[in-house]
Amino acid sequence: MELNAALLDGVRTILGAPTDLNACLNAHGLYNTEQFVLRLSPEVHRRMAAIPAGIVQGLDADDLQAYSTYLHETIHWWQHVGSTIGLMLSLSYPSQAHANSGHLRRLIEQIGPRKSLLRWVELNAPTGGSPTTAGGLANIVVNNYFDIEFFRMLVTSPSLLSQAVEHRMFESIGHSHFIAYANAILILKSTLGAEFDVVDDPTMWKEPFEALRSKRATGYYFGSDVIASPIGAHHIFEGQARFAQLQFLHFASSKGLNWDRIRAAGMLHGIYGEAFETFLRLAHLEWPESVDDPIVALFLLVCDVAMNSGAGFPMPLRDFTTFIEDVDPGMRFIFLCRVIATQRMDLGTAIRDYSREEYIAASDALTRPLLIDPPLTVAETVSNWHGDSGAIRSLMAEYDTFAYDPRNLPVRLLVSHFVAFNRDKLSKPEFFCWPGAYMAGARVSVEGSALLERNLAPFLDKPDDTGIYPRSMAGRDQATVQVAFDRFYAANVIYDMTRQWIVRDGQFQYDYRSLSSSGTDVELKGFADRHFEMVYGVYPDAFEIL
DSSP: OOOOGGGSOOOOOSSSOOSOOSOOSSOSEEEETTTTEEEEOHHHHHHHHTSOSSSOOSOOHHHHHHHHHHHHHHHHHHHHHHSHHHHHHHHHHHHHHHTTHHHHHHHHHHHOSEEOHHHHHHHHOTTOOOTTSHHHHHHHHHHHHHHHHHHHHHHHOGGGHHHHHHSTTOOOHHHHHHHHHHHHHHHHHHHHOTTOOSSOOGGGGHHHHHHHHHTTOTTSSTTOOOOOOSOOHHHHHHHHHHHHHHHHHHHHTTSOOOHHHHHHTTTTSTHHHHHHHHHHHHHTOOOOSSTTSHHHHHHHHHHHHHHOOOTTTTSOOOOGGGHHHHHOHHHHHHHHHHHHHHTOGGGGGTOSSOOHHHHHHHHHHHHGGGTOOOHHHHHHHHHHHHHHOHHHHHHHHHHHHTOOOSTTHHHHHHHHHHHHHHHHHHHOHHHHHSHHHHSSGGGOOHHHHHHHHHTSOSEEEOSSSSOEEEOOOTTSOHHHHHHHHHHHHHHHHHHHHHHHHHHOOSSOOOOOGGGOSSOOHHHHHHHHHHHHHHHHSSOGGGOEEO
16 A cells, blocks of 8 residues: 555644644644644545545555544544543533632632732742632642643643753642643533532542651652653653554555665654554564564553553542552553563564454453553443443433433533443453454455444544534434534533633633634634633623733
């Protein structure tokens, strides 16, 4: 197969929200992690529009490459709503608003509408104070924001560690991870209600983490020495998506894709190959002979395990002293590679059939020496919520129709997709670990097509305008889907406006063109301002800019 660079996705930053969300011309695919939208280039859109839904065989080379890009970006959706670290990252964005909403309303009463709060703190209360005072309250808001921001930064890109450590708001890695996890779980509990009692109450974690800080346990106190993994979730996410994409192209071309063509097309450049190269180096494995070599299959499994910690969520947090290593995907990735190098070199040849039995055996072999939960146990725990929690049963009824309760709708939508994904993963883990092997070639099946269809990203862009649109979903009323979409992005606007209020100097910015291809700038500003006022009781134009 001759690779066509015009149909293959380009390098981009997985963390940052782009300034616009229209079909991008300089990157062929993008799953945006703050707007929760899958984007494709116009050419990929055009080709995908002509391809029937589901898993399709008999496509020409260019259509296969366009489809592989679609698969690559769909995997990013799976990562962010299907894996535990992905869900924590996805919830970290709304967490920065939800964790502070009550504090922000009280601050308006005490100091009036001032922007930014970071600037106000620097000018009026740099040393904090009692939470009963405006200065203490404002410091809590700013610190909550930055603690969660540091978590997102360090989990995804550990190379930014020095920037975090040097920031005056940084406490410690353990503290940032604790605050991010605790607030994500508290959002779930407040959204789903008292019946959602199947996970830890993170308010009970405060004392053990404070004890670790008092004991000056490494990673848990201010000024502690810190160790950064050479890779983070960004590398793992892109590596997993890229090598699954390569396997799809390999099997779809009757195994006609070789490493020389892959390298010539730049498909292993930079972030796309770094996790795999790190895996080979730490696991003491040689570069594989082909794309369907068992070593590639093992790498994809290591990515799966690294992304799916059970510690603290969805399982109880049993050992607070190893919390950082237990939940950080980069650290987990390193430890898994060391297990291979020191104890289980046989795993390098173990996965040949991409079977459920191989998935279970290899994941158990990887996790048992580390005393961590295998990913299928995590998926089973989440799947069991349906029988254990009335709140989850109600939520999944909303998922089935897309008629979501408007209260905290983005949280409800993300968590329902997390449950649905893990339910499907429990039934067919090999499909989600090695999708390229199941979406092309001899393993294509009706079951696989149904699994793909159920787990597609719900929101997409279009090739010919600036908007985002809900995908047409079989069995769901499109008008109902549209209502959920509108409410989802109305809340998303509030998250962005809240972020601006806390940390961005200057006037509010209204970069929401993606939400309407026909609305004027004045109409979009009015939309954002009205929703902001409904939440906080003050109009953005009333803010004093510091």
